[in-house]
Amino acid sequence: MLPETLTLTDPRLYATGDPHPLWRALRREEPVRWHQPADASGFWAVTGYEPGLRVLQEWEIFSSAQGTMLRRDLTEPYPGAGKMLALTDPPRHTVLRRAVGRLFTPRSLARLEGKARSIVRPLVADAVAAGHCDFATDVAARIPLALAADLLGVPVEDVSKVAAAAARISSRDQDDGGLDARIAHLELLDYYSQVMESRRANPGDDLMSALVVAQADGAGLTDEEAILTCDNVIVAVGDTTRAAAAGGMLALLEHPDQWAALKSGLADPARAVDEILRWAPPATHLLRTAVRDTDLGGQHIAAGDPVTVWIPSLNRDESVFGDGDVFRLDRTPNRHLTFGGGVHFCLGAALARLVLRVLLEELVTGTGDIALAGEPRRLASYTVGGLAALPLRLTAPAASAPAT
Ligand code: HEM
Structure with a gap:
């Protein structure tokens, strides 16, 4: 039975609860349902795979240009809306995607495999040498920082500053009046402007260079x-890769038979x-805004309605995955x-x-035993899933353990 009042945007559900029973009930009883939080804008919550995929695919109906994540007041303008890749619809989106896409060709990827290994191996080795780590902060969080620095062709410290500013911006809902978020935004723009000027003078094979080259090629891209x-x-790159790495490690520890299967090849x-x-x-969710009336999963969606898709629920939909749990x-x-x-x-x-x-390959070859050394702490967020802390104890692989 579904509860009278839904709690999908209550951070406690993600920090200390288990949202899956609620998602399962929604999938079964009302896979497209209106959700009206007491103190925030209402939205449609899509928890079934079929209607969710439709929302993601039908950009002519479900627009990204008004924002792609929930916030308390959905009538407020979304920062960067209509101007950055993820927050545009075609045809503008097609232009921006082509400009950035130059960086993600199979050839660039082949170059990045060596880079990824050189980032991950020392992080795993350091954790093993210490015998313990907080996998969420010491390993998972550091991988995307190094990766982003490589993509941008700047030092890791710069990316740490960028990530800290981005975090201040995205916490704008919680602060008073959003002044700090606005300052952080200006700091970010100033930093990227400097990178832009330097790449214009001296282009390389990094992300900003790809964008200034596209500008020079007449893509009609503003600064x-x-x-x-x-x-x-x-x-x-950041929050997502960190969350997947830490979430994956925990899933393997919670399913020792699967970890053993990976270890043994x-x-x-x-x-x-x-x-x-x-x-x-x-x-955890993606947001779209309906730009015209449509029917979805038996519900009538009106133009202007916010529509959210809950990915963890779609990923366990029984009609697609069978034993999704x-x-x-x-x-x-x-x-x-x-x-x-x-x-x-x-x-x-x-x-x-x-x-x-x-990361999995390096964990398999670079560690012996891995065990939880304390309670994992989940993020209190309905936007990004993942772990704030994952304390582990690790030993060296048997072959490289010192002889006694
Ligand atoms: C496990 C890691 C990652 C996950 C789970 C993830 C997830 C996603 C999702 C769900 C979207 C779609 C957003 C939407 O439809 O509104 C997206 C878009 C995007 N992701 Fe990732 N991502 C990951 C890693 C990365 C990395 C490493 C990069 C860059 C190197 C990246 C770059 C992008 C970009 C540029 C977009 C916007 C694409 C567009 O709007 O056309 N992501 N990602």
Whole structure:
């Protein structure tokens, strides 16, 4: 039975509760349902796979240009709306995506495999040498920082500053009046403007260079669009990769038979990555705004209505996955929607899969035993799933353990 009042936007549900029973009941009884929080704008909550995929694919009806994440007051303008890759619809989106897409060719990816390994291996080795770590902050969070620095061609410290400013911006709902968020936004723009000027003078094979080259090629990109799109990619790498890495580690510890299968070579790391992504998707919801009336899952959606898609629920829909509540590394096919769908399908999906596979491979070869050393702490967020803390104890692999 569904509760009278839904609580999908209550952070406590994600910090200390288990949202899956609620999502399961919604899928069964009302996979498209109006949700009206007491103190915030109302929205449609889509929890079924079929209607969710429709929302993601039908950009002519469900627009991204008014924002893609819930916030308390959905009538307030969304920062960067209509100007950065993720927050535009075609045809503008097609222009921006083509400009950034130059960086994600198969050739660039091949170059990044070595880079990913050189980032991940020392992080795992340091944790093993210390015998313990907070996997969420010491390993998972550091991978995307290094990756983003490489994409942007700047030092890791710069990306840490960018990530801190981005976090201040996205916490604008909680602060008073949003002054700090506005200052952080200006700091970010100033930083990216400097990178832009330096790449204009001296282009390389990094993200901002790709954007200024597209500008020079007549893509009709304004400086503001280029800066916001660059920021879009850097932020897109961060929280998501961190959440998937930490969520995946916890899932493996909670399913020791699956971890054993991976360790012994019975489970294929590439396929395992997709099951981890299905099981612990970093984006908890995506938002669209209906731009014309339509019917969805038996409900009438009016033009202007906010429509949210709840990815972890879609990823366990019984009609698509059968035993969706079972974590099984050999699952195939695995049509999870962790990277979204349609024109906004994650541009970094291949890179994210590569990095996560490298992480699994390095954990398999670089560690002996891994065990929880304390309670994992979940993020109190209905936007990004994942872990604030994951304390672990680790030992070295048997072959490299010192002889006694
Ligand atoms: C596990 C890691 C990741 C996950 C789960 C993830 C998830 C997603 C999702 C769900 C979207 C669609 C958003 C929407 O439809 O509104 C998206 C878009 C995007 N992602 Fe990722 N992402 C990951 C890693 C990355 C990485 C490593 C990069 C860059 C190198 C990246 C770059 C982007 C960009 C640029 C977009 C916007 C694409 C567009 O609007 O056309 N992501 N991502």
